Amino acid sequence: MRPPSAARSTEHRRAHFPPYLVVPSAALLVFLVLRFGGVVLAYPVESLLVAILVCAIGTLVWACRELLRDAARRVDSILDEELGPQGRDD
16 A cells, blocks of 8 residues: 555646747747757758757656655655654754
8 A cells, every 4th residue: 555645746747848948049049040050950850960969868858857746755754654744953
């Protein structure tokens, strides 16, 4: 039987793109297109492979962050069960 803390870790979270990153992301995209647009046109297949690689690395980083966040929540819940909420130094 699973403890109640493990059941809570499977909650669905809605991921969102922070609004304060929209303008810098757009500016970065415009810069990259202006700077490397000729390379993309000259080497389209290689450029596509690099874009896929960058997306894959970003996905791995996101997945690692989610795994570490879930592990930290589990550790916190175990510490709360063992020590009680007052037993921890935050």
